[in-house]
Amino acid sequence: MRAAYLTGHGGNEVVCIGERPRPVRQDGEVLVRLHAATVNRVDLYMRDSGAGITHTLPLIMGLDGAGIVAELDEEEERALRPGQRVVLHPGITCGRCEFCRRGDDVLCTAMQLLGEHRDGTFAEYVSVPARNVFPLPEGWDDAEAAALGVNHLTAWRMLFTQARLRAHETVLVFGIGGGVSLAALQLAKAAGARVIVTSRDAAKLERALALGADEAVNGSTQDIAKTVLALTGGRGVDVVIENVGAAVWGAALKSLVRGGRLVTCGATSGDQPGADLRRMFIRQLKVFGSTLGTLAEFADLLAFCGRTGVRPMIDSSHALERVTQALDRLESGQQFGKVVVAIGQ
Numbered sequence: 001m002r003a004a005y006l007t008g009h010g011g012n013e014v015v016c017i018g019e020r021p022r023p024v025r026q027d028g029e030v031l032v033r034l035h036a037a038t039v040n041r042v043d044l045y046m047r048d049s050g051a052g053i054t055h056t057l058p059l060i061m062g063l064d065g066a067g068i069v070a071e072l073d074e075e076e077e078r079a080l081r082p083g084q085r086v087v088l089h090p091g092i093t094c095g096r097c098e099f100c101r102r103g104d105d106v107l108c109t110a111m112q113l114l115g116e117h118r119d120g121t122f123a124e125y126v127s128v129p130a131r132n133v134f135p136l137p138e139g140w141d142d143a144e145a146a147a148l149g150v151n152h153l154t155a156w157r158m159l160f161t162q163a164r165l166r167a168h169e170t171v172l173v174f175g176i177g178g179g180v181s182l183a184a185l186q187l188a189k190a191a192g193a194r195v196i197v198t199s200r201d202a203a204k205l206e207r208a209l210a211l212g213a214d215e216a217v218n219g220s221t222q223d224i225a226k227t228v229l230a231l232t233g234g235r236g237v238d239v240v241i242e243n244v245g246a247a248v249w250g251a252a253l254k255s256l257v258r259g260g261r262l263v264t265c266g267a268t269s270g271d272q273p274g275a276d277l278r279r280m281f282i283r284q285l286k287v288f289g290s291t292l293g294t295l296a297e298f299a300d301l302l303a304f305c306g307r308t309g310v311r312p313m314i315d316s317s318h319a320l321e322r323v324t325q326a327l328d329r330l331e332s333g334q335q336f337g338k339v340v341v342a343i344g345q
């Protein structure tokens with residue numbers, strides 16, 4: 001089968017596009033014929049280093065994906081059937097550890113992620129446990145569906161599980177344009193919240209306003225915390241959704257109302273900001289770390305998007321044979337929405 005796989009680490013030269021053996025489906029697994037996947041920051045990390053992530057080379061890249069069921073156990077046909085359109089949850093868990101047993105499977109101590117610990121989705125086929133395969137709601141195209149599996153799932157857990165966002169609240173989303181930030185904007189708006197977005201790029205702010213953001217703050221020309229306080233009558237926001245890291249951490253804490261909640265899922269500008277502990281305890285701020293989401297949260301996300309019509313934004317689509325173009329596009333930081341890898345049918 002055709003696949004994009006890593007033969008080493010360090011730049012696009014280690015990304016090969018060629019033939020790999022089709023995965024052999026194990027009992028309890030579903031073999032999926034993939035039609036689309038998207039690129040995520042971790043694909044760049046795996047390409048460039050992969051340090052700290054147990055894996056063997058060659059490794060097929062790609063975390064998220066959508067396609068059709070190619071092969072499955074007979075008893076699985078109560079839930080899925082051959083030819084059915086499906087979307088994947090990218091985290092394969094043990095089902096036995098303390099965290100899996102209490103239903104917080106995203107904390108699994110033996111979690112294997114597609115494209116990191118095992119072969120991923122930039123390929124014609126992938127075989128994953130049946131519980132990771134979800135029927136696609138009606139009317140979705142493959143690229144939109146694939147785009148849900150990492151960024152929207154991450155944003156869902158941040159907003160609704162960690163921050164417990166309520167409809168009358170105000171959310172501040174940093175770095176609009178990135179996948180998680182756009183997902184947070186869409187999901188928070190669909191849930192009824194007021195959303196303020198930030199970016200250093202005026203064009204991205206314009207597009208976010210067109211998508212429904214209530215207010216936009218330009219981080220290159222405005223003081224973010226002061227502007228957010230002005231926009232909220234001096235009060236501050238209830239929830240901050242943040243994955244920029246050190247460059248905005250101080251502004252993020254200063255933008256929160258007393259008792260406000262900050263959720264972080266990334267640190268692209270650095271992971272060691274000043275903690276501002278006095279502000280945290282005096283104003284009783286809550287800080288949550290979050291990454292990806294559980295199988296149950298993915299089911300909730302799919303139902304929510306089916307009901308509300310939320311669809312991921314697609315920046316651009318690139319054929320599997322030109323996957324390095326897709327990686328470059330993500331690395332440029334110029335994208336607005338998800339960069340798709342289209343897998344020939």
Ligand SMILES: [Zn+2]
Nearest residue numbers: 094097100108
């Ligand atoms: Zn586990």
